[in-house]
Amino acid sequence: MSSDYALPIPQNRVIVGFGGVGVDLLATVPTFPKPDSKNRTTDLKVQGGGNTGNALTCAARLGLKPRIISKIANDPQGRALVEELEAEGIDTSFMVISKEGTTPFSYIIIDNQTKTRTCIFTEGYPKMIPEDLPRPRLLSALDGAKLAYFDVRMPETALLIAHEAFNRKIPILVDVERPREGLDELLPLTDYAWTRASTIPRALVSIMLRLPRLKFVIVTLGKNGCIMLEQLADESPLLEEIDIDSDLESLSKSKDDSTMPTIIASSITRFTAEGIGSVCGRLSIGTAEKIPESEIIDTTGAGDAFVGAILYAICANFDPRAMLPFASYVAAANCKALGARSGLPYRTDPYLVSVFAPRW
Numbered sequence: 001m002s003s004d005y006a007l008p009i010p011q012n013r014v015i016v017g018f019g020g021v022g023v024d025l026l027a028t029v030p031t032f033p034k035p036d037s038k039n040r041t042t043d044l045k046v047q048g049g050g051n052t053g054n055a056l057t058c059a060a061r062l063g064l065k066p067r068i069i070s071k072i073a074n075d076p077q078g079r080a081l082v083e084e085l086e087a088e089g090i091d092t093s094f095m096v097i098s099k100e101g102t103t104p105f106s107y108i109i110i111d112n113q114t115k116t117r118t119c120i121f122t123e124g125y126p127k128m129i130p131e132d133l134p135r136p137r138l139l140s141a142l143d144g145a146k147l148a149y150f151d152v153r154m155p156e157t158a159l160l161i162a163h164e165a166f167n168r169k170i171p172i173l174v175d176v177e178r179p180r181e182g183l184d185e186l187l188p189l190t191d192y193a194w195t196r197a198s199t200i201p202r203a204l205v206s207i208m209l210r211l212p213r214l215k216f217v218i219v220t221l222g223k224n225g226c227i228m229l230e231q232l233a234d235e236s237p238l239l240e241e242i243d244i245d246s247d248l249e250s251l252s253k254s255k256d257d258s259t260m261p262t263i264i265a266s267s268i269t270r271f272t273a274e275g276i277g278s279v280c281g282r283l284s285i286g287t288a289e290k291i292p293e294s295e296i297i298d299t300t301g302a303g304d305a306f307v308g309a310i311l312y313a314i315c316a317n318f319d320p321r322a323m324l325p326f327a328s329y330v331a332a333a334n335c336k337a338l339g340a341r342s343g344l345p346y347r348t349d350p351y352l353v354s355v356f357a358p359r360w
Contacts, residue, residue, distance in 0.1 A: 007347040007357055009063045010315040012146040016170075018069040018161050019052035019151030021085075022104030022124065023077045026300065026339050032111045032118065042112060047339040048084045049106055051151035051175060054301045054340045058308025058330065060089045063347045064315055067091040067141055069161065071098065071128035071154075078103035094141040096132045101125045110298050110338070117300050130160045138164055146315050149307070151175045155182025162189050173314070175307055187211055192314065194218045194307055201244040201283070204229040205273040208281070216320055220306055225261075225328065226286040230320050232268055234280035241278065244271040251285050259290040261328035265321050286324030289332035301340025306331040308344070326356055 026045045033039040048057070056066035068090055072078035074097050081103060082092050104124035110117045138161060142148070148165040150158050152174060159182060165172055166189040174186055176195035187193065191213055207217050208231050216230045227248070247266055254264045265284040272278040309327035318326065329352070330345055337343030345352060 005348060005350075005353055007063055007312075007352055008316065010146070010312075010317070012144070013064045013315055014067065014145050015056070015059060015064050015147045015149060015311055015315065016067045016069065016141055016145045016161075016165070017052045017056045017149040018158055019050070019149075019153045019175075020104065021048065021050035021053035021068070021070045021072060021081060022106060022121075023047070023081055024049035024106050024108055024300070024339060026108045026110065026298070028110040028112055028298070028338065031113045032109065032116075043338055045338050045342070047341055048081050049108075049301070049340050050104065051153075051177065051304050051307075052149065053081070053085060054304030055149060055151075055175070055308040055311065056090050057085070057088050057341050058305050058334075058344045059311045061344050061346045062309065062312040062330075062352075064312055065089070065091070067094055067145070069094045069096075069133065069141055071096040071124070071126075071132060072103040073098045073101035073124060075101075075103055077105060094133075094137065096128055098126055108300055110300070115293070115296050115299065117298060119300075128154045128157050130157050133157060133160065142168055142170060145170050147311060148172050149175070149311060150186060151177065152180040152183050152186060155180065155186070158182060159185055162186055165189075171314070173307070173311065175303075177303070188213070191215050192218075192310070194220070194310060201227070201229075201248045201271075202273040202276060204283075205244055205271055205279055206276050208279045209277050218310070218324070220303060220331075223288050225288040226306075226324055228284045228286065228320065228324060229271075229279075230282045230284070231279055232281045234270065239268065239270045239280065241270045241272050242266075244273055244283065247271065247283055248285070251283065255285070255287060258287070261289050261325035261332070262287045263321050263324050282320075284321055284324060286328055288328050291332055291335060295336050297336055297343075298338045299335050302331045302335050304340060305334040305344055322356070326352070329355075 173192040309330035313323040334343040
């Protein structure tokens with residue numbers, strides 16, 4: 001397809017991602033098996049996985065040039081994983097490959113009836129340590145990067161890379177999937193944060209006050225969409241102060257019945273949270289695509305797809321309010337195929353082109 005019918009290529013599209021990669025063994029079953037029973041699969045797929053591997057694959061399909069830093073073993077699974085990443089256009093030259101050990105892998109059981117998935121993760125070994133990444137190699141990986149992404153795994157090495165990115169003024173996006181070792185040390189260096197965990201608006205204010213570098217925090221809520229709080233300069237002493245819980249409730253009432261992702265945003269306001277403080281910014285609600293039950297295949301990697309789209313949106317200088325519908329669509333597309341990568345859209349996707357390309 002002609003480049004005239006594709007998302008534009010950002011001027012600087014090099015990003016660096018550090019964190020988890022692995023192999024997913026995905027099995028769909030009519031219903032989740034009961035203990036001490038036997039069951040037959042209705043579909044089976046072996047595919048690359050891991051938060052960082054999935055997010056960078058999404059970003060690559062949207063037009064970025066990701067470099068990945070991680071560690072695998074020189075086993076059949078590891079070699080296949082590298083081949084798959086390279087086929088997507090991801091630079092794997094900074095990966096560490098152990099002569100011995102095991103590449104991480106997950107068994108994933110998808111219940112066709114409930115549309116849920118159960119993951120059983122096996123860690124690889126040996127784990128990556130800072131000594132695996134000599135300074136000249138680290139500097140080469142970060143050279144010219146627009147953005148750095150972390151999923152907060154292998155914390156000692158993550159902090160080594162993050163501090164260097166911070167010193168080189170490379171913005172950092174962190175996936176706060178759940179509390180992990182090293183997260184408290186990593187967050188003060190962070191420009192953008194994203195989390196799957198359900199939260200309350202008061203918590204968003206608290207996060208902003210504790211981490212003044214943050215430009216925005218996004219909380220994803222599955223089929224209920226997402227919430228974003230942007231931090232903006234307080235340029236007017238006349239800004240109205242509004243309780244953030246009340247504002248979110250008011251925005252929620254404005255949701256429409258659209259089947260495709262939309263956004264409802266507040267005006268620039270000073271949001272207050274009793275007993276916590278206040279921040280100046282904009283609160284936004286992003287709705288999720290309403291996917292017919294018959295079209296939902298597998299939710300594995302939906303969150304990674306969302307963050308991969310956010311990586312692209314930052315590099316492409318999206319208005320923050322345009323990011324949420326964009327990322328929600330990409331995440332929804334990934335739920336319509338088996339595995340964390342099969343349904344990821346490419347930059348030539350007709351809907352992405354028709355809705356988002358004209359914004360440039």
